[in-house]
Amino acid sequence: MELLIGYTSDSGSESEYEEKFVITASEGGDKRVNPLKRAGKLSKTELKRRRLQRKSKGPWGSWSSSDEEDNSTNGFRSESSSNSISGDKNIQYREDEDNDGKEDEVPLEDETSTLYDTQYQDKKFRRNLLTPLKDIDIDLYKPALSFKCYLPKRIVHTFDGHIDGCNTLKFLPKTGHLFISGGNDDTIRLWNFYGDKKCVRDYKGHSKALKTLTFVSDGSSFISSSFDQTVKVWDTEVGKVTKRLKFKSIPNAIDSRPLDNGNEFIVGLSNSKIMHYDIRVQEKNGLVQQYDHHLSSILALKYFPDGSKFISSSEDKTVRIWNNQINIPIKQISDTTQHSMPSLDIHPSENYFCSQSMDNSIYSYSMKPKYKRHTNKVFRGQKSSGYGIGLTFSPDGHYICSGDIRSKILIWDWTTTKLLKTITIPGKKPLTQIAWHPQETSKVLCTGVDGKIYMLD
The missing domain is CATH 2.130.10.10 (YVTN repeat-like/Quinoprotein amine dehydrogenase)
Known part of the structure; x- marks a missing residue:
């Protein structure tokens, strides 16, 4: 089947994925294009943003050390914690630690007895x-x-x-x-x-x-x-x-x-x-x-x-x-x-x-x-x-x-x-x-x- 030519399972290599499927007329190709390709060429910044967006923090997320480096660009802290574990679960813990348990911003006059x-x-x-x-x-x-x-x-x-x-x-x-x-x-x-x-x-x-x-x-x-x-x-x-x-x-x-x-x-x-x-x-x-x-x-x-x-x-x-x-x-x-x-x-x-x-x-x-x-x-x-x-x-x-x-x-x-x-x-x-x-x-x-x-x- 034509659609399976050049198939790859690496979800993070979108730029390589496009290079294998897009054959231009200047290269002597038959102008076949990947039917999954979006219209227009994406910039490197947009490709990087979409790769980060696809990375899951759920139970099926990756546990490799490279994920910690990628996720560090999302605004999470990179220092380690003695109460946490490695990978995406560690990042989720730090997020909760930052967001939960903060002082309530309700004015004191709203609390009456x-x-x-x-x-x-x-x-x-x-x-x-x-x-x-x-x-x-x-x-x-x-x-x-x-x-x-x-x-x-x-x-x-x-x-x-x-x-x-x-x-x-x-x-x-x-x-x-x-x-x-x-x-x-x-x-x-x-x-x-x-x-x-x-x-x-x-x-x-x-x-x-x-x-x-x-x-x-x-x-x-x-x-x-x-x-x-x-x-x-x-x-x-x-x-x-x-x-x-x-x-x-x-x-x-x-x-x-x-x-x-x-x-x-x-x-x-x-x-x-x-x-x-x-x-x-x-x-x-x-x-x-x-x-x-x-x-x-x-x-x-x-x-x-x-x-x-x-x-x-x-x-x-x-x-x-x-x-x-x-x-x-x-x-x-x-x-x-x-x-x-x-x-x-x-x-x-x-x-x-x-x-x-x-x-x-x-x-x-x-x-x-x-x-x-x-x-x-x-x-x-x-x-x-x-x-x-x-x-x-x-x-x-x-x-x-x-x-x-x-x-x-x-x-x-x-x-x-x-x-x-x-x-x-x-x-x-x-x-x-x-x-x-x-x-x-x-x-x-x-x-x-x-x-x-x-x-x-």
């Missing part, structure tokens, strides 16, 4: 939100596993919540006399669990819906992430932002390292990377490590109670366990039949962790090597496919509780895996967030797409 409950002020008008009011008739400092819990039976109160849905819900650590929520109205609200059960303080500083929230270990501050691709660290009492981070992708998950007073936290991004920050470090805006072994968007992050390790879940249908600040997973939990797991939680005994799976099941894993799955502790009965349905444990570890896309709350016995209770919530919309009070025997909060927050007892 209002205190509504004046009973949380002393005579000198100093805020004391972290101290429970004296009229609460329950010990709020009991250690976990020290008291027996019971099944909630019905809805006893409904909080106003958020317009168009609530996306995250967390109790204040240890005491639980306050809880925090974030929703699609771009607002964070701190609620009084006791007394008048109204909003104590709100925090406004994100331009899009809230994605997730987490308190630091002592509750003095909390970290928020939003669909506006920012992460902010807030002072709980005064409502001031103490740290701002801007990313190129959505921060889907965050968690603060326990026993560290909020100095270290991790952020899971939709570009499959986990970024580790330490606010005590000035260089690189506090970035101390990047974990990049996942292949798809990060869904959930959870630290071990001692802060030595953390668990990550991703849309690549794997769960990985990492040592703190070491970019090599010590365990990858994966299976050909495994589904994505958008929620993680740790049992109060600290011997197990559970994951909510998209196949309408909750799976249990050991928190000790070999971190294996316990096939006799699988909880079924809920519908969770298509939504990030949360789960929670009772403080005594005897019950495990889950939301449902059918507007239901399901509670199982941890020992027997038997479904004990199903409570239907008004609204007929998915319940994605659920939390058991850390000091109460039978009080549970739940919320979801409806936006209202329900208290069960």
